Amino acid sequence: MARRIATYDLRVEILLRAEKLTKRYGSVIALDEVSFEIGGTITGLLGPNGAGKSTAIKLFLGLTEPTSGRAEVLGQDAGRDEQVRARLGYMPEHDCLPSAVSATEFLTHMAETSGLPPRHARVRAADTLRHVGLFEERYRPMGGYSTGMKQRVKLAQTLVHDPVLVLLDEPTAGLDPTGREEMLALIRKTHREFGISLVMSSHLMGDVERTCERVLVLENGSVLEEGETSTFTEASETLYIEVTARRSELIAALAARDVKATEEGSSLVVDSVSGEDYDRIRDAIVAANAPLRRLAPRRRTLTELFQSETNDAEDAEDEGIA
Amino acid sequence: MSGPDWANVADKSLADGSAGAPIVRVDNVSKWFGSLVAVSEVSFDVRPGITGLLGPNGAGKTTLLRMITGLAEVSQGEVTVFGGSPRTDPELYRRIGIMVEHEGSYDFLTGRRFVELAARLRKVADVTRAATTSIDRVNLADAADRPIKTYSRGMRQRIRLAATLVHEPELLILDEPLNGADPRQRIEFQELLLRLASEGRTILISSHVLEEVELLASRVLLVVNGKLAAEGDFHAIREALDDRPYQVRILCDRPRALAAGLIGLEAVDSVQLDDDTLIVLSSNVGALQASLAHSAADLGVRLTGVEPLDDSLESVFGYLVDR
Amino acid sequence: MSERGSGQVFDLGFRRYEGQREGRRRAVRAVHKDGVRTAMGLGRGGKAKVLPWIFIAASAIPALVFALVAGAVDRLADGFSEAADLPSHADYYGIAGIVLFLFAAVVGPELFCPDRSSGTISLYLVRPLRATDYAMARWAALLTVMVVVAWIPQLVLLAGLVFGAPEPGSYISDHWKDIPRFLVAGLVIAVYVSTITSLAAAYAKRRAYAAAFLIGVLIISAAVIGGVTETVDDGVGRWLALLSVGDIPIYVNDIIFDERTSSIEAARDLSNAVKIGWYLAIVATAGAFVLRRYRKLSL
Numbered sequence: 001m002a003r004r005i006a007t008y009d010l011r012v013e014i015l016l017r018a019e020k021l022t023k024r025y026g027s028v029i030a031l032d033e034v035s036f037e038i039g040g041t042i043t044g045l046l047g048p049n050g051a052g053k054s055t056a057i058k059l060f061l062g063l064t065e066p067t068s069g070r071a072e073v074l075g076q077d078a079g080r081d082e083q084v085r086a087r088l089g090y091m092p093e094h095d096c097l098p099s100a101v102s103a104t105e106f107l108t109h110m111a112e113t114s115g116l117p118p119r120h121a122r123v124r125a126a127d128t129l130r131h132v133g134l135f136e137e138r139y140r141p142m143g144g145y146s147t148g149m150k151q152r153v154k155l156a157q158t159l160v161h162d163p164v165l166v167l168l169d170e171p172t173a174g175l176d177p178t179g180r181e182e183m184l185a186l187i188r189k190t191h192r193e194f195g196i197s198l199v200m201s202s203h204l205m206g207d208v209e210r211t212c213e214r215v216l217v218l219e220n221g222s223v224l225e226e227g228e229t230s231t232f233t234e235a236s237e238t239l240y241i242e243v244t245a246r247r248s249e250l251i252a253a254l255a256a257r258d259v260k261a262t263e264e265g266s267s268l269v270v271d272s273v274s275g276e277d278y279d280r281i282r283d284a285i286v287a288a289n290a291p292l293r294r295l296a297p298r299r300r301t302l303t304e305l306f307q308s309e310t311n312d313a314e315d316a317e318d319e320g321i322a
Numbered sequence: 323m324s325g326p327d328w329a330n331v332a333d334k335s336l337a338d339g340s341a342g343a344p345i346v347r348v349d350n351v352s353k354w355f356g357s358l359v360a361v362s363e364v365s366f367d368v369r370p371g372i373t374g375l376l377g378p379n380g381a382g383k384t385t386l387l388r389m390i391t392g393l394a395e396v397s398q399g400e401v402t403v404f405g406g407s408p409r410t411d412p413e414l415y416r417r418i419g420i421m422v423e424h425e426g427s428y429d430f431l432t433g434r435r436f437v438e439l440a441a442r443l444r445k446v447a448d449v450t451r452a453a454t455t456s457i458d459r460v461n462l463a464d465a466a467d468r469p470i471k472t473y474s475r476g477m478r479q480r481i482r483l484a485a486t487l488v489h490e491p492e493l494l495i496l497d498e499p500l501n502g503a504d505p506r507q508r509i510e511f512q513e514l515l516l517r518l519a520s521e522g523r524t525i526l527i528s529s530h531v532l533e534e535v536e537l538l539a540s541r542v543l544l545v546v547n548g549k550l551a552a553e554g555d556f557h558a559i560r561e562a563l564d565d566r567p568y569q570v571r572i573l574c575d576r577p578r579a580l581a582a583g584l585i586g587l588e589a590v591d592s593v594q595l596d597d598d599t600l601i602v603l604s605s606n607v608g609a610l611q612a613s614l615a616h617s618a619a620d621l622g623v624r625l626t627g628v629e630p631l632d633d634s635l636e637s638v639f640g641y642l643v644d645r
Numbered sequence: 646m647s648e649r650g651s652g653q654v655f656d657l658g659f660r661r662y663e664g665q666r667e668g669r670r671r672a673v674r675a676v677h678k679d680g681v682r683t684a685m686g687l688g689r690g691g692k693a694k695v696l697p698w699i700f701i702a703a704s705a706i707p708a709l710v711f712a713l714v715a716g717a718v719d720r721l722a723d724g725f726s727e728a729a730d731l732p733s734h735a736d737y738y739g740i741a742g743i744v745l746f747l748f749a750a751v752v753g754p755e756l757f758c759p760d761r762s763s764g765t766i767s768l769y770l771v772r773p774l775r776a777t778d779y780a781m782a783r784w785a786a787l788l789t790v791m792v793v794v795a796w797i798p799q800l801v802l803l804a805g806l807v808f809g810a811p812e813p814g815s816y817i818s819d820h821w822k823d824i825p826r827f828l829v830a831g832l833v834i835a836v837y838v839s840t841i842t843s844l845a846a847a848y849a850k851r852r853a854y855a856a857a858f859l860i861g862v863l864i865i866s867a868a869v870i871g872g873v874t875e876t877v878d879d880g881v882g883r884w885l886a887l888l889s890v891g892d893i894p895i896y897v898n899d900i901i902f903d904e905r906t907s908s909i910e911a912a913r914d915l916s917n918a919v920k921i922g923w924y925l926a927i928v929a930t931a932g933a934f935v936l937r938r939y940r941k942l943s944l
Contacts, residue, residue, distance in 0.1 A: 048504040049476055058944060061771050083668050083773050090771040092944060096764035100689050112675030113772045115666040124662060131659055141690070147379055157768060162662035174501060176379045176530045177639050194659040203504045206533040244611060278624050286619045291611035295628040306505040 013039050015165045015197055016060055020069035023055050030055040032221040033069060038199060042191050044212035044229065045201040046302065051218040053201045057167055061090060074164060086115045089158025089166035089196075093173050096154060099143030103129055103153045106142065107160050114161035121160075128160045129153075131194070132186055148179040155186055159196065166190070168200040172207050180204075184211045205302035209233055217305055225305060232305065235297035239273040241281065242266060242294035253284035269298070343405060344369050345493055345524040346390055351399035353385050360385040362548040363399070368526050372519045374539035375528040376635075378643055382548040383528045384422075387497050390526070391420050403493065416444050419491030421482055423498040429471035433462055433481045436470060440485035456488040457481075459514065476507045483511075487518075494518065496527040500534070512538055536635040544642055551642045560633040561607065563641055567591055568607040572600040572614075573627030580623045587613055601631070672774035673782045680756045680786025700748040701794055707741045708798035712805020719811060733806070734799060734823040735902035738834050739895050741798060743863075745838055746891060749791055750859035753842035754852035756783045762851065767944045780847065780939040784932070788839040795831035803827075823902075830898045836928060837894040844931040847938040866890045867908075874911035882911035887923050896920040 016038040023031040031052045045053050058064045059071040062078045062085065071078040074087060098106065104125055111121035129138045132152040137145065142153060151171070158166045171187065172180045184207055190196050202208050208215060209229060217225040225232070241261070243250055251268065254261045257280040261268040270281065285292050344367035353361040361382040377383050388394035389401050392408030392415075401407070406414050428436055437453040446452045457466045460480040465473065470481060479499070486494065500508055515538055519525055529535050535542060536556070544552040544559075552559045574580050577600050581593045584602055589609035594601040604610040607630075618625045631637075686693030711732050718731060732740070757780075760766045769779050803824065810816035842859060849855035870889035874882035886909045887893070895907045900917050912920070 046505070048506050049474055054944070061944075063770060063944060082775055085771055086666050086668055086773040088771065090767075090944075092764065092767045094764045094767070096767050098759060098763050098765050100693065102688075105688050109675060109679050110768060110772075112678075113672045113769060113774065115668045115671045115773055116662070117665055117667060117671065120662070120664045127660065130657075161666075174530075177376075177532050177636060178378055178643055180530065181636070181640070203502070203508070204531060204533075205505055206531075244608075278626050282615050282618055282625050285615040289612075290615075291608065292615050292628055293611055294630060295625060297627070303505060303509065307509055 014072075015040060015074060016199070017072040018056070018059075018069070019072065021056070021059065021066055021071050022068045023052075023059060023064070024067045029221050031059070031066075031218075034218070034221065034223050035069075036216055036223055036226055038197075038214075038216065040197040041213045042187065042197070042211055043199045044208035044215040044302075045199055045218070046203075046205075046208060046215055046305070047218035047224070048306070052221040053218055054169070056218065057090070057169065057199075057201070060167070061085065061088065086161065087164045089161070089163040091154050091158045091166070091168045091171060093170040095150070097142045097145075097150055100141055102140055103134055103138040103142055103145075103156070106153070107156055110157045111160040116161055124160050124162070128156045131159070131189075132156045133182075147175060148182060151175065151179065151183055152186070155183070155190075159190065159194065163196060166196055166198045168198060170202060171200055172202065172204060180207065187211055209302055215302065229302070232302050233299050235299055237272045237274065238298040239270045239277075239281070240264075240294065240296050240298055241268040241270065241285075241292070243268075243285070243288075243290035244293050246288050246290040249288035250284060250290045253288040254281065256287075257281075257284050259284065267294075273297075345404060346526065347400075347402040348386070348390065349400045349402070351386075351389060351396050351401055353382070353389060353394065353397045360548055361389070361545075364545070364548075364550045365399075366543055366550060366553055368524060370519070370522055370524045371541065372515060372525045372527065372539040374535035374542040375526055375545065376530075376532070376535060376542055376639060377528075377545035377551075381545045383545055384497055386545065387422075387495055387526070387528060391418060391495050416489055417492045419486040419489065419494045421486040421494075421496050421499050423501055430469060432467050432469055433457065433473070433477075433484070434466040436481060437466075437484045437488050441488040444489035446489050452488050452490075453484075456484040459487060460484045461510070475502055476504060479503055479507065479511075483514075492523055494523060494525045494527075496525065498528055498530065500529065500531070508534065532635045532639055542635065544639065546643055546645075551645070552638075556635045556638050557633060559642075560638045563638070564605065566632070566641055567603045567605045568610070568633070569631040570602045570604065570607075570610065571627070571629045571631055572602060572625070573598065574600070574618065575624040575626070576621075579621050580618060583617045583621045583623075584614075587617065589613065669774050669778065672772055673778050676769065676774070676779055676782035677786045677789070680783045681789050683756055684752050684787065684790045697748075697752060697790075700744060700752070701797060704741050704744040704748070704794060705798045705801050708737060708802035709805065711737070712802050712809055715806055716809030719809060734802060734827045734830075735898070735904040736906045737799060737802060737827070738795075738830060738898045739906035739908070742834060742891065742895060745791065745795055745834060746863050747860065748794055749787065749838040749842040750845075750856045750863075752790070753787045753839065754846035754849060754855035756787055757843065757846035758849060758852040758855060761942075766942060770942065770944060776939040776942050777936045780843070780935050784839060784843045784935065787843060788835055791835035791839050792832060795835045796828065799827040799831060826901050830901045833897050833901070833924070834894040837924065840928045840931045840935070841890070843935045847935045863891045867892065871909055874909055879911060879914060883914040886912035886915065887919075893920075893924055893927060897924050 014037045018034050018036050020033045020035055021031055022029070022033050034052070045056070047053050059066055060073050060078050062073070062082060065079050073084050076084060078084065107125035107129060108118070108121045111124050112118060116124060132155055134149060134152050134156070137149060142150065145153070155171070158168070168187070172183050175183060187198060187200065188211060191198055200212065212229050214227065215225070215229050215232060216223065241250070247268065251261055254268070254270070259270055259277060259280050261270050270277070273281070281295070346368035348364055348366050351361060351364050352359065364386065375383050375386070385394060389396050390403065390408065395409060403414055404417055408414055428439070431439070434453055434457065437456055438449050441449045441452045457463055460483050462477065462480050462484060465477060470478065473481065483499070500511060503511065512534065515525060515527070527535070527539065540555060542553065542556050542559070543550060572580065577595055577598050581595050581600055584590050584600070585593050587610070589604050589606040591603040591605055602610065614628065615625065682688050685697050686695070715731050715733070760769065770776055806820070807813045807816050842855070845855040845859050846852065849858060866889050870885055874885050877885065889909055892907050892909050892912065896912055896915070897920060899905055899907055900920060905913060
């Protein structure tokens with residue numbers, strides 16, 4: 001059995017592949033002939049509630065059968081053999097830690113349930129807890145842990161058996177800003193230092209922009225968008241200028257140099273800026289003697305992916321999941 | 323310094339003649355549970371517009387909100403809402419709307435019945451009309467006559483908001499109202515809150531999602547360890563943290579020339595040159611802002627980007643919490 | 646002149662795991678081991694260990710009493726203990742079976758319910774084993790504990806009888822058949838209580854509900870069936886005897902020892918095949934429902 005697992009080609013570039021993947025629950029179509037590939041990186045899995053994200057995760061974990069099409073994990077059919085899960089990690093959004101046992105005890109057990117022999121399991125548990133930043137606390141029962149510590153253990157149990165790919169379901173939900181930043185830093189570290197690929201679902205676009213190199217957006221059971229995160233956050237030719245005083249003087253100075261600026265919030269916005277426009281803007285700021293706080297192109301944000309749709313679509317979807 | 327919505331709202335309330343007196347006044351308030359001090363000598367005012375209440379888990383935010391809504395007693399100090407005490411004046415409830423994170427809704431009721439029930443509890447005159455208006459406002463008209471148990475999480479959140487708004491409260495207290503909401507629901511909710519604020523209402527919202535608070539609230543209250551660590555416009559808060567040098571990233575066509583020019587400025591502590599990017603550290607950001615464009619112009623350098631790196635609400639939060 | 650010692654810096658960064666991966670087999674063993682540890686309170690606080698040992702002590706008390714009585718009788722009247730048909734291995738489960746039931750009802754749900762209510766089950770579902778493997782491993786863990794708990798008092802009793810007898814050697818040669826009998830009977834009762842408990846624990850939301858349900862069913866069915874079978878016609882009564890949940894494994898015990906120890910008189914009219922068949926049917930049905938429940942679990 002052990003030998004067979006070792007035969008997976010772990011250098012495959014495509015870790016997850018959906019091929020015309022369809023999943024129906026009765027009359028509800030959770031996934032509708034979606035095709036996509038996820039490679040060795042940090043991928044954000046986005047989409048409204050009920051878009052099909054959880055269904056996709058379940059299919060890749062082999063916990064449910066596709067109605068039609070194929071879900072492939074590490075080059076093989078996800079549902080074919082539960083042994084592929086020895087190379088995967090999964091972190092649920094909800095609480096999942098028993099309160100009576102210590103993190104060390106629990107992690108050792110989780111490593112064993114992933115197929116590691118006990119003596120290795122113990123060493124891996126201790127190492128992994130250190131990597132996620134849990135030290136003296138790891139010998140105390142987990143019931144007394146803070147939210148941040150629990151999140152660390154939840155992440156550690158996905159890493160303890162050295163997986164190729166980890167799936168994270170809303171890893172920052174309910175965390176306070178400090179906890180969120182720590183979690184995201186751990187996720188980045190998991191990829192950069194441990195060489196483990198991750199797929200994380202999230203409703204917080206800021207988290208995804210800061211953490212994920214690629215995004216896959218599902219909507220109504222179909223792929224809405226996919227690609228490098230940077231392509232969704234690229235700079236436009238619209239320039240934002242923020243000054244801390246003398247705003248009207250600056251508008252006048254810009255107008256005197258044929259630069260048309262409009263006010264938007266606390267910023268001035270100049271459209272289609274290029275080349276010498278920048279010099280004119282700089283000179284206008286000097287002439288107006290305005291203290292310059294920010295001068296930056298408007299960047300698109302991932303949030304915009306969700307801005308244009310109408311409410312009707314969402315209601316239909318809400319009803320679908322209900 | 324403040325955003326346009328905030329400014330508009332302030333003007334409006336001036337016109338109403340209600341300016342001056344704050345809607346909520348928290349005066350030297352402490353709360354302890356046995357030997358545990360949850361809130362310690364906190365004072366602030368909340369005026370019309372959106373105020374964000376921030377802080378790490380366990381900092382005392384929920385306790386503060388509970389005292390403001392009269393659900394918890396203060397151990398010391400005084401909370402005034404609309405000039406009265408929320409503990410003793412039940413009439414105040416008709417002017418307050420509350421939505422907290424974990425709250426059951428009645429699953430067997432239809433959305434409409436649930437909102438009507440809320441209206442009746444607040445003694446609204448025309449219950450049917452108030453419910454319809456409120457349900458329209460959260461875009462749930464189509465689903466209003468279905469039982470809540472058939473609703474998705476997003477719809478539940480919206481129907482609870484409709485119940486919160488049904489009596490047209492002047493003051494809205496929202497404790498982590500968006501936990502678990504998806505991106506589209508967040509956008510809608512933000513738009514709704516901005517609209518409510520522009521109508522002159524007072525909104526106090528606690529949230530962990532700082533990017534969102536940054537978009538919504540021009541004024542923030544930051545609670546750390548039961549104490550008020552900072553309040554006001556967060557740019558101003560950042561500037562008040564003068565022991566933290568500012569980092570500014572500058573993009574230009576001749577970075578080496580600009581670096582040489584900037585290092586001569588009194589306001590500049592250090593300049594780091596990284597490919598075509600300059601990172602400038604400054605303890606006197608005002609002076610840097612005033613002279614940056616001048617320096618570039620003098621040297622004939624084309625400035626294509628100036629971005630403060632650590633004055634987001636997030637970095638301000640980080641600095642204050644770690645302090 | 647000082648010589649410089651050698652120095653080395655070790656990489657404490659994340660290491661790849663290159664060791665063996667034993668997959669499903671190891672996973673099942675781990676779930677079983679953890680189940681046994683949970684049941685016995687190992688790796689948990691001191692309080693968790695108290696309950697199992699109280700039960701083990703309680704179940705050993707009747708055995709000690711039997712042994713002491715037999716020893717005393719032998720001393721007073723040599724050979725009388727045979728004639729008096731003193732309580733022995735065959736009678737033990739009829740009397741102490743209730744303790745085994747209680748033990749399983751109180752400790753068993755702990756192996757199933759908390760994993761579901763705390764959400765830990767999700768972490769098992771995504772590991773290289775099936776949900777049904779998990780359920781079977783938990784059941785096997787409970788069975789392991791129950792077998793030990795069922796055998797310990799019998800062994801205590803055996804030791805008491807052997808060393809209490811005037812001639813230990815001849816006692817063993819006269820009574821050696823009791824040993825395989827009580828081992829099999831212990832297994833029979835352990836399988837039964839483990840499976841019934843697993844069934845209740847698989848469906849109950851909380852362990853307290855499962856425990857209350859099991860104890861309720863046990864006591865009520867014993868009381869009602871015990872009473873009713875005495876009043877109704879024997880032809881009906883013998884079938885009703887099959888409904889006394891706690892007595893079913895005792896009927897099998899009686900077949901194994903070829904004695905009658907069950908308190909339900911009406912059962913004597915049932916054939917051995919019916920009793921054994923009924924026992925097997927109940928165990929198989931309960932087991933099937935446990936697996937069904939776990940097959941349907943989702944993240």
